[in-house]
Amino acid sequence: MSTRMSHRLRGDEAVRQLADELWEAVSVADEYTATDLVLRAVDDGVDPESVLLDVIAPVQGKVGREWAANRLSVAQEHAATAVNERAVAALALHPAARTAPERGRITVACVDGEWHALPARLLAEVLKLRGWRVDYLGAQVPTPHLITHLHRTAADAVALSGSIATRLPTAHAAITACQSVGAPVLVGGAAFGPDGRYARRLGADAWAPDARAAADRLAGQPLARPQPDHQQLDDLPHLADQEYTMVARGSASLVRTVFTALEDAFPAMRAYSELQREHTAEDLAHIVEFLATALYLGDEELFTGFITWTAEILTARGVPAHSLPPALGILARELKDFPRATRILRRGTDALTPLHATTAGNRA
Helix, strand or coil, X not given: CCHHHHXXXXXXXXXXXXXXXXXXXXXXXXXXXXXXXXXXXXXXXXXXHHHHHHHHHHHHHHHHHHHHCCCCCHHHHHHHHHHHHHHHHHHHCCXXXXXXXXXXXXXXXXXXXXXXXXXXXXXXXXXXXXXCEEEEEEEEECHHHHHHHHHHHCCCEEEEECCCHHHHHHHHHHHHHHHHCCCCEEEECHHHCCCCHHHHXXXXXXXXXXXHXXXXXXXXXXXXXXXXXXXXXXXXXXXXXXXXXXXXXXXXXXXXXXXXXHHHHCHHHHHCCHHHHHHXXXXXXXXXXXXXXXXXXXCHHHHHHHHHHHHHHHHHCCCCCCCHHHHXXXXXXXXXXXXXXXXXXXXXXXXXXXXXXXHHHHHC
16 A cells, blocks of 8 residues: 555544544534534644535534434534534634635525525635635525625625525525526535436526535636526426415415314324424425425425425334325315326325335334
């Protein structure tokens, strides 16, 4: 083995060890140990970009997985994320992380309604390390405010982050608005699909699967200036049937109707505590919201993926998922005049069938 390869492996091992130690600190919300770890790593010569993307980012990914498996509460997940954010802020102030801007100017922002800001923050810090002047606008940026900022700064490009798929209609509006003022848009985050399929569908100028790939893409050939006459309906002509609009506008009424019908189908629901009733209503609201998003995108797989994930999350929390197929059936009955919606709901029910059978077999 060459000397260079031996050094690289030791470096990889050191990064993995650092990630393990950071997880131990983050999982118990130990802010001081977490920040000491990342600062000491940079002092010892670990590349700041590697600390951001090979240590902090994977640890944050584990935070999400542990929450999904019900090994972290919502409060613990929030606390862990806050500690990771403080670690990023501490690293950004380290002298080794200060790079004079010598490239262009990039605006980094989260889509309006998107509270998961850490992925965007990681990208912003990586771009700074690589010599860009970065305007990091943070979480939940309303599109009009984003456009006002672009008029004032004349950024070379906009990097939009989205983690939750239900924010994609809003993301589409933001993409189109940015392009209308001449700013090309690179998008990233779990909301846009693992292969960037929704980025292409929504007319984004570029997509990247992670912060390192995004920085590489922006460092390559400049993004072409978009055509100013691009319209949202040009990307999604199926929206002309108005199914998305009707379902989105009627979401509150649909949730109430399904909740009442489920009480009739499952009388035990009438004995639910106020908190149980609130959680049930929230779950139904998410189902309707994802149905509307699937209608917007014209993508049935978005809904089936969400509904099977929901069943897995409920099961991990010891909550029976057997009410999901009836809920979808009630929704289909209420939306019988909407062919795309009823087709999506049938696909969702079909996707739940093997999961339901497995759960029933386990109970037996």
